[in-house]
Amino acid sequence: MSDLSFSSFCGWLKFRHLTLIDTLGRTRNMHLAAEQMNLSQPAISKMLKELESLLGFAVFERLPRSMPPTALGEHVVRYAKIALSDASLFVEQIISLREGGHGYLKVGGIFAATAVALPSAIVQIKQHWPLLSIEVVEQTSDHLMEMLEEKKLDLAVARFTNETQQHRYDFQALAPEPFKIVVNSRHPLCDTGPTPLEQLGQWPWILYPVGTPIRGRMELAFAKAGIPTPKNTIDTISMQTFLQVLQTGPMIAMLPESMVGPHIDSGLLRPLDTPLYLAPQDYGILTRKGEQLSGAALEFAEILLENAKLDREKNT
Structure with missing residues (x-):
């Protein structure tokens, strides 16, 4: 030894x-x-x-x-991977600063966050740090937490998917993530009034892949409603695929309200009136446990929290 x-x-x-x-x-x-x-x-x-x-x-x-x-x-x-990722980020920051930039910020977000919370915060921080280089990674919560642990992200906007994660990451809630069950405006279910639960399984669905946290919550929602999880499905995490397939066929999807809200407002999508319900879960800022943010990452987090506070006040 x-x-x-x-x-x-x-x-x-x-x-x-x-x-x-x-x-x-x-x-x-x-x-x-x-x-x-x-x-x-x-x-x-x-x-x-x-x-x-x-x-x-x-x-x-x-x-x-x-x-x-x-x-x-x-x-x-694991240590080697984390140390090399940290060194790579350091080099990128130094290069940016040397060339007159204001550093480098790498942020991860779930789909609800990249649709609403992150874009507005990026616009705001760019007003203070115009030469700040910002990279946004869109992924599921579990993948984002893996990247956070490996120091491939400065912070993530996501949600906990199991209790053990609370021991490894600090969490500051931003907002709940409500879901809508939607179809395109030409779907036969649009004009039939309230949709009984038993009819939902008669149509093809677009769902998150098996094994993802959202899919698990969706399967639990089906079970609580007393109906089986649909068998005729397309499984994907691509929002572009979700929206494109919804527009081209008689599909049903359960998606974050932040993603489908603009398409509902424009008339391209219609929400179904159905008893099937997925309880909202808060998403928020995730950082490595006990590790304080600084510089642009700290300011970005403060912008996110302030925007969330203003949204809550506006809705009360």
Whole structure:
């Protein structure tokens, strides 16, 4: 067992070691890792042995056809990924500042947030930071939290999908996310009055994919209503696909009100009058537990919170 300490670790570990760990973690193959790092396989092997000697344990198993991380190695691979992501963000910020910019902000959002909350906040922060580079990632809550943990995002606007996430992320609620059951304006159900539950399953549906948090909540809503989840479905997380398919066929969809509201107002979509109901769930600002925001990320969060407060006051 090596005498590992923080000072010895910092004095010896280099970014090339982190790159090696990350590359091997992805490829699980010494030959592929050597190719991707543009080094010889003996050089890669020597570097890995030195690192494992410092740590005092094997980071990767040596199997005939693969090199999966060991139990302790999983922690090393995760650290390498986070450290490299953090370094990449630092370099992007420095380049932006050197070229006269105001830094770099990377924000993740669920579909409800990217439809309403994020665009208005982006316009506002651009008035204060006109040269700020902003990247927006649209994904499900679970994927956004993974990116947040790996430091690929400064903050995310999403929702918790299970209780364990509350121990890893701080949450500031912005607004509930109500859903609407909608069809296009030519759908036969538009002119039949209230739609009985049993009729809903007779039409094709567009749903979020199985395994996503929203799909789980939708299946629970069907179960509470006493009807089976539709079998004739198109599963997607693409809002563009949702809206395009809705316009071209007699489909039913359950979508965030923020997404379909403008299309309902324009007459392209119609909400169904049905007892099927999905309870709203708050979405909000998610950050890494105990990690304070600063600079543009802090101001962006403050804008989001202030806008949410004004919206609540307007609706009361």
